[in-house]
Amino acid sequence: MLRIAVPNKGSLSGPAAEMLHEAGYQQRRESKELRIVDPENEVEFFYLRPRDIAIYVSSGRLDIGITGRDLLIDSGANAEEILPLGFARSTFRFATKPGTASGIADLSGMTVATSYEGIVAKHLADHGIDASVVHLDGAVETAIELGVAEVIADVVETGTSLRNAGLEVFGDPIMKSEAVVVRRVGAGTSEDAEPKVQQFLRRLQGVLVARTYVMMDYDCRAEHLEKAVALTPGLESPTISPLHNEGWVAVRAMVPAKEAQRIMDDLYALGARAILTTAIHACRL
Numbered sequence: 003m004l005r006i007a008v009p010n011k012g013s014l015s016g017p018a019a020e021m022l023h024e025a026g027y028q029q030r031r032e033s034k035e036l037r038i039v040d041p042e043n044e045v046e047f048f049y050l051r052p053r054d055i056a057i058y059v060s061s062g063r064l065d066i067g068i069t070g071r072d073l074l075i076d077s078g079a080n081a082e083e084i085l086p087l088g089f090a091r092s093t094f095r096f097a098t099k100p101g102t103a104s105g106i107a108d109l110s111g112m113t114v115a116t117s118y119e120g121i122v123a124k125h126l127a128d129h130g131i132d133a134s135v136v137h138l139d140g141a142v143e144t145a146i147e148l149g150v151a152e153v154i155a156d157v158v159e160t161g162t163s164l165r166n167a168g169l170e171v172f173g174d175p176i177m178k179s180e181a182v183v184v185r186r187v188g189a190g191t192s193e194d195a196e197p198k199v200q201q202f203l204r205r206l207q208g209v210l211v212a213r214t215y216v217m218m219d220y221d222c223r224a225e226h227l228e229k230a231v232a233l234t235p236g237l238e239s240p241t242i243s244p245l246h247n248e249g250w251v252a253v254r255a256m257v258p259a260k261e262a263q264r265i266m267d268d269l270y271a272l273g274a275r276a277i278l279t280t281a282i283h284a285c286r287l
């Protein structure tokens with residue numbers, strides 16, 4: 003049975019459960035459940051703190067897990083990212099009161115508060131900056147107001163939390179993060195679980211594709227086909243079928259959902275008609 007770690011709370015938890023559900027896996031019914039078995043898919047899910055997931059996976063007791071890239075790196079665990087999942091996107095940045103610092107070089111001798119001590123200490127060391135790092139569990143935006151630190155380093159998504167605390171980002175972003183699937187470094191070459199891991203990854207990739215692509219169908223005159231196909235090249239190559247009306251063909255191809263409206267306009271301008279898009283519910287590439 004494949005053993006998978008899933009975030010039990012926080013920003014990663016809801017979207018991770020939703021993605022697993024879309025991939026056909028059974029998920030827990032209430033938030034107090036710590037583990038469930040999905041017998042049909044031969045998978046056991048363990049609901050753990052996002053920060054602990056890379057550590058469990060690196061111990062080899064769990065086969066894979068879903069966590070944030072920033073949490074994986076911060077943990078220093080012997081685990082690696084094997085699939086980015088596109089949700090819980092954030093940037094990790096320094097911030098402070100306006101006028102305190104404008105770049106990392108200004109941080110020498112200062113104190114930086116963060117929940118991600120591993121990332122911050124390494125980043126400062128890599129830049130040869132001698133600053134103190136103080137670890138706080140969360141709500142680090144308040145640390146400056148209360149005099150615990152001159153600077154913070156934290157997850158920024160919309161920037162609302164920083165604005166509300168009267169803080170501004172400065173310097174280059176330290177890293178970009180999103181939810182990722184992680185696995186112990188070196189696993190995968192010899193493990194019995196490998197075929198099941200690959201099947202799990204294909205299912206999640208299917209969800210990612212179904213979320214980002216739509217199916218497009220249209221009719222066009224044969225003489226315009228090359229130009230039309232250039233607009234809708236599909237993933238492999240579009241399907242072309244003859245129409246009963248001579249000189250016309252039907253075309254079917256997957257297109258990125260974000261570009262669908264623009265492509266429909268361009269196809270229409272080319273003379274294509276009966277242009278339809280439909281959602282993809284599931285997919286195996």
Ligand SMILES: Nc1ncnc2c1ncn2[C@@H]1O[C@H](COP(=O)(O)OP(=O)(O)OP(=O)(O)O)[C@@H](O)[C@H]1O
Pocket residue numbers: 011012013014052053069070071072073090091092139140157158159160179180181
């Ligand atoms: N506002 C946000 N928008 C997008 N991603 C976020 C946001 N806040 C946190 N994350 C991401 O979610 C992960 C951490 O989740 P979260 O902060 O909810 O958990 P935690 O801090 O470990 O737990 P807790 O919420 O109990 O302190 C990180 O990968 C982080 O980049």
Ligand SMILES: O=P(O)(O)OC[C@H]1O[C@H](OP(=O)(O)OP(=O)(O)O)[C@H](O)[C@@H]1O
Pocket residue numbers: 012013139140141142143156157158159160161162163164
């Ligand atoms: O840029 P924003 O959209 O405001 O999002 C960023 C905020 O979200 C996270 O906090 P969270 O809610 O996880 O609380 P925490 O700080 O207690 O972990 C993060 O630590 C920031 O405070």
Ligand SMILES: [Mg+2]
Pocket residue numbers: 012140
């Ligand atoms: Mg948090």
